[in-house]
Amino acid sequence: MTIQEYMTGLGQAARAASRVLAAADTHTKNAALMAIASALEAARPALIAANEQDLARGRDNGLEAALLDRLELNDKGISSMIEGLRQVASLADPIGAITDLNFRPSGIQVGKMRVPLGVIGIIYESRPNVTIDAASLCLKSGNAAILRGGSEAIDSNRAIAACIAQGLNAVGLPAAAVQVVDTTDRAAVGALITMPDYVDVIVPRGGRSLIERISREARVPVIKHLDGICHVYIDAKADLEKAFAIALNAKTHRYGVCNAMETLLVAQTVAEAVLPRLADAYAQKGVELRGCQATQAFLPSVHLATEEDWSTEYLAPVLSIKVVAGIDEAIAHINTYSSAHTDAIVTEDYSLARRFLREVDSASVMVNASTRFADGFEYGLGAEIGISTDKIHARGPVGLEGLTSQKWVVLGDGHIRQ
Numbered sequence: 001m002t003i004q005e006y007m008t009g010l011g012q013a014a015r016a017a018s019r020v021l022a023a024a025d026t027h028t029k030n031a032a033l034m035a036i037a038s039a040l041e042a043a044r045p046a047l048i049a050a051n052e053q054d055l056a057r058g059r060d061n062g063l064e065a066a067l068l069d070r071l072e073l074n075d076k077g078i079s080s081m082i083e084g085l086r087q088v089a090s091l092a093d094p095i096g097a098i099t100d101l102n103f104r105p106s107g108i109q110v111g112k113m114r115v116p117l118g119v120i121g122i123i124y125e126s127r128p129n130v131t132i133d134a135a136s137l138c139l140k141s142g143n144a145a146i147l148r149g150g151s152e153a154i155d156s157n158r159a160i161a162a163c164i165a166q167g168l169n170a171v172g173l174p175a176a177a178v179q180v181v182d183t184t185d186r187a188a189v190g191a192l193i194t195m196p197d198y199v200d201v202i203v204p205r206g207g208r209s210l211i212e213r214i215s216r217e218a219r220v221p222v223i224k225h226l227d228g229i230c231h232v233y234i235d236a237k238a239d240l241e242k243a244f245a246i247a248l249n250a251k252t253h254r255y256g257v258c259n260a261m262e263t264l265l266v267a268q269t270v271a272e273a274v275l276p277r278l279a280d281a282y283a284q285k286g287v288e289l290r291g292c293q294a295t296q297a298f299l300p301s302v303h304l305a306t307e308e309d310w311s312t313e314y315l316a317p318v319l320s321i322k323v324v325a326g327i328d329e330a331i332a333h334i335n336t337y338s339s340a341h342t343d344a345i346v347t348e349d350y351s352l353a354r355r356f357l358r359e360v361d362s363a364s365v366m367v368n369a370s371t372r373f374a375d376g377f378e379y380g381l382g383a384e385i386g387i388s389t390d391k392i393h394a395r396g397p398v399g400l401e402g403l404t405s406q407k408w409v410v411l412g413d414g415h416i417r418q
Helices: 003-023 026-042 044-060 065-071 075-090 129-140 151-171 187-192 208-217 240-252 268-284 293-298 327-337 350-359
Strands: 098-103 109-116 119-124 144-148 178-180 201-205 230-234 261-267 288-291 318-324 342-346 364-367 404-411
Touching: 003 109, 003 119, 003 144, 003 178, 003 187, 026 044, 026 075, 026 129, 026 151, 044 065, 044 075, 044 151, 065 151, 075 129, 098 404, 119 129, 119 187, 129 144, 129 151, 129 178, 144 187, 151 178, 201 208, 230 240, 230 327, 240 261, 240 268, 240 342, 261 268, 261 327, 268 293, 268 318, 288 293, 293 318, 318 327, 327 342, 327 350, 342 350, 350 364
Parallel strands: 119 144, 119 201, 144 178, 230 261, 230 342, 261 318, 288 318, 342 364
Antiparallel strands: 098 109, 109 404
């Protein structure tokens, strides 16, 4: 069997399963999620053993530290996946909800009903937890899923797929409702993104080169973000204790994630008070600092930042710093260099905070909070299938509602158009 034949088979099975899922009631979908959670709980040793095989292979192949961090699935990670499943099960089911139902002058009622997208293809690298995040959200929103994880996580994903199949079987839903592509051949990606007869939307999660390729070659709609160039702006009216905690957490909580801060902006009037203390804290964490000339006046030992630094997603212990005159320059810098992912302001001035929220053109805009909160789980979505920086349909962390569409519904009683 060729890769194209194999992927076509997955697509056909997914399309058939999507029709079953679209008709499934909330109880059945929730029961499937809880059954998968139970299967994961019972399979903890097998999951960790499978992940250890992936990690060992990754180390042997020279996988970067950031990717190894994303690949690791420990006991805490399994608990997080289980909690995510339970949280998604507890969320309201959006499918079938009718809104905006109004009478028209003709006597008919017109409204909108929320419906599944159909079949969703998810392409991702490293993180095996994405397999559960994607499966749970697709199931609850009535969509079939075809999941293509990275070759570096193949053993982990196979072990997780077995738990998903067990859970689906327990409640009588088709196994094809969630299919994990069981090949590391890269041709599978090319096939998946060019099957409009069987796939309704593609969600890529991975490096820029992967997402650029999918955006360029896909023949179905893509929900995506390319980079996570996130900013924190410390305003002249910031509480400096809050600013210190937020700026440290946003950069050093985890490095290889898309919602980590990559550029710190500091108002000139507070730079002398905040930068030396932050620099000491970053030094203790091993973070390399690159700053503008004004930054070097306060921190002489930092490297001079280049134009390229302002538009770089490091995914590493590296941070660029720019001293700005105030909020006008901060907003201008963010809207020029941000990837429209997540940007934050630290200030006690309510008017400036509201202005920042209005004028910063990003998917998530925050006041007095770390950019690390830009996450579906933290937003109460249960999990996320990805983050979108597009402006059509879904934007920001994509949860249940982002995996649905709406169709018009018309209610009449023998009405005819005159």
